Amino acid sequence: MIVSNYKVNNLKKNSIFFITLSADSIIRQTDDTDYYTKTIFMRQPEFLSLPFPVCFPSSLKAVIFLSVIHFFSCNTYQKIPVFETNTLSQAPDYSNLQFWAAHPFKTDPSDKIAGDTTIQVNTEAPVDVFFIHPTTFTQQKKIYSTNADLSDESLNLKTDRTAILFQASAFNNGTRVFAPRYRQAHFNNYFTEDKTTAKQAFEIAYQDVEAAFMYYLQNYNQGRPFIIASHSQGTTHCIPLIKKWIDGQKLQDQLIAAYLVGIGVQKDTFTFIKPCTTPEQTGCFTSWRTFKKGTELKEKNKENILVTNPVSWSLDLQYVNKEKNKPSLLRDINTIHPHLVDAQIHQSILWVSKPKFRGSIFLRTKNYHPADINFFYFSIRDNVALRINQYFQKR
DSSP states (O other), X not given: OOOOEEEEOSOOTTEEEEEEXXXXXXXXXXXXXXXHHHHHXXXXXXXXXXXXXXXXXXXXXXXXXXXXXXXXXXXXXXXXXXXXXXXXXXXXXXXXXXXXXXOTTSOOXXXXXXXXXXXXXXXXXXXXXXXXXXXXXXXXXXXXXXXXXXXXXXXXXXXXXXXXXXTGGGGOTTEEEEEEOOOOBOGGGGTOSOHHHHHHHHHHXXXXXXXXXXXXXXXXXTTOOEEEEEETHHHHHXXXXXXXHTTTSGGGGGEEEEEEESSBXXXXXXXXXXXXXXXXXXXXXXXXXXXXXXXXXXXXXXXXXXXXXXXXXXXXXXXXXXXXXXXXXXXXXXXXXXXXXXBEEETTEEEEOOOOOTTGGGOOOSBOGGXXXXXXXXXXXXXXXXXXXXXXXXX
16 A cells, blocks of 8 residues: 545534555465465454544545545445456456556656656666555445456556555666556455455456566566565565565575565565565565554564564664654655654564654554555665665675
C-alpha cells in the first residue's frame, strides 16, 4: 500500500467513516506444502483489518494521507465471487509493454525522482530491479472477480499513481525498474470464509508474477545483477518466487538484495539467502512492518520474524532518532519531508513515533503499513546505491 491524496468535503457533523487499509500485512508461518492457505487465513484483526473511526466537523475539509482506502458506514466487506476461471481476464503477455506497470523501455511513474521535476529513464543502468506492487484491487462495489482484470484502466491508473510512483521509484537509483501488472487477488480474499476461492485467487496472481519473472530473465536480464523489491501482497508472491528460482540456484550469485516489505517474513524463510545484518551486505534480504511506537502484536514466534531497521540497516534493537533518517514522502511526490520519523525494532515489528505533518491530527491508526516505504524513501534509495557499489567491488 502507498500514500496518496484523498479529500473529504462537506461531511456531516460527527459523521463517522471507517478508513480501512488494504490489509494484506500478514504473518507468514508456513511450510512449503500449502503456502497460500496457511498465510492468507492467519488473520490478526488488530493490525490486519484495521478499521478506525475519524470524526470531522461539518465545516472542515480534511486531507487524509492514506492510500487505497475506502469509506464505510460499517466495517464489513463485500462478498467476493466464487472462484471461476471464466471470470478471469486473459493471462498477460509480457512481450507486450502494456502488461508492465514499469519498464525501462517506456516512460512510467517509476522513472520519477522524488522532489525533482525531472524524469529519469536509464536504459543502460548496470542493475535491474524486479518490483511487485501491493494490493490495489480494493473496490467494495461491483466486485467483478476474485482477481483483477488487467484491462481495467482505472485500476491500472490507480496502481501507477500510487504503488509505482511512490514505491517502485524508490529503487530507481542507478537501476532499470521492471514491475509487471498481474492479476492480483482482491483485497477481500484475505477475509472471505471461502478458503478454496481465496487460495485459487492468490495462486493465479502468483502464476502471473512467476511468468513475468521468467520473461524478464529470458529477454532482459542477460546475466545482469538484480534486486527483488516488493510490498504487501507483492511480498506474498516474492517469497515463493525466490524460494523456487533464486535460493540456492545459480541466480543467487546475481542477487544484490531483496527488500521484502510489509508482511512478517521468517528469518529462516530461505535456505541459503540470509537476512541482511549490515547496510552494505549483499546477497541477503531485508524486511519490516511499521507501527506506531507502543503497539504490541499478538502473534506466534515473534523472535523468528525478521525486522530490519531501515534507517541503520541493521538488526540492532537500539533506538535511532529521526535526525538520522533520510527524507520521507507523504502525499506529494514533489514534496520531501526531512527527519519525519525515527525507528526502533521492537520484537517482530518496527516502531516509529507518530509523524507530524499537516493533517496528522486525524491519523488515529497504529498501523503505518501504507507508509512502510514512504517513511524511509530516501534511506532506501541510498541503501540501494550502497549495496550496488559493494556488489561490484567484490567482483
